[in-house]
Amino acid sequence: MKAVILGTGSAMPTESRHHSATALDIGSEVLLFDCGESTQLQLSKAKISHNKISKIFITHWHGDHVLGLPGLLQSVSLNKRTKPLNIYGPAGTKERYKKISSALGIFPAFKITITELKAGAFNSEKYSIIVANAKHNAPCLAFAFQEKPKVKININYLKKFGLTNNPIIADLIKGKDIVWNKNKIKAKDATFVEKGKKFVYLLDSAYSKHLENFCKGADLLLCEATFADDMKEFAKEFGHMTAGQAATLAKKANVKKLIITHFSQRYKDTNVLLKEARKIFSNTIAARDLMQTEI
Secondary structure, eight states: OEEEEEEOBOSSOOSSOOOSEEEEEOSSOEEEEOOOTTHHHHHHHTTOOGGGEEEEEOSOOOHHHHTTHHHHHHHHHHTTOOSOEEEEESTTHHHHHHHHHHHHTOOOSSOEEEEEOOSEEEEOSSEEEEEEEOOSSSOOEEEEEEEOOEEEEOHHHHHTTTOSSOTTHHHHHTTOOEEETTEEEOHHHHEEEEOOOEEEEEOSOOOOTHHHHHHTTOSEEEEEOOBOGGGHHHHHHTTOOBHHHHHHHHHHTTOSOEEEEOBOTTOSSTHHHHHHHHTTOSSEEEOOTTEEEEO
16 A cells, blocks of 8 residues: 655645645555546556546645646546546535536546545544545545555464465465364464555645644655744644644654645745654655655
């Protein structure tokens, strides 16, 4: 599983920073978080097939997070997609989508389902999406992808019985005890549960204590750090975080890795933001457009 950060800019894009969008490639499908301008171009550069995208999650309806959506949908339609696409967002998403579809003539041949989300969670077969309210100056959501636990085989234990590669192992994964060469092998001894990966996407939001629990234990937290700490009050006024606040959140939530993003155009060099964050949380990386990271 890997995250591909397609855009790292904030409201004003720059030559090196496109608007917000991140693709989470989980193998069988791609989940797209936000869809700012140039998203379809960035997907092409990253060699991610539009057709592999199954779900699009919109944090909020500010232009730098959604203006790439009409173009992406038109391109996907021209590529003769047939499988359905699910779009999720905050309250008002259905009406906003209806307006842009009508204004721009977006009528894809494939089925699009629009779902407005509230804080909580919903499940698919292999993962859950947990939703929290972000603290921004518009209805805004934060998303956490939580992979479901996996049952793994204790190979070294099975080797004691001379069992290494046989279809009967599938019964152990299902929790069933088996008999092999007259030996009873218990599923609880031959298997273990591996915790699923957790990825948190947090753009745009001011710092809020409830986000500490939301981000807790994440393998990767992709978090906005729009401003440096000397602009803390300005950031709070407009519903954003500083680099130091993003790092504080990562530390209190005990995440494994923090990647800061959504940089204001005033910072030509993100090192000032990275240094502030690393003073608090050492395992911090400053995002770059088209950066890929394994989770």
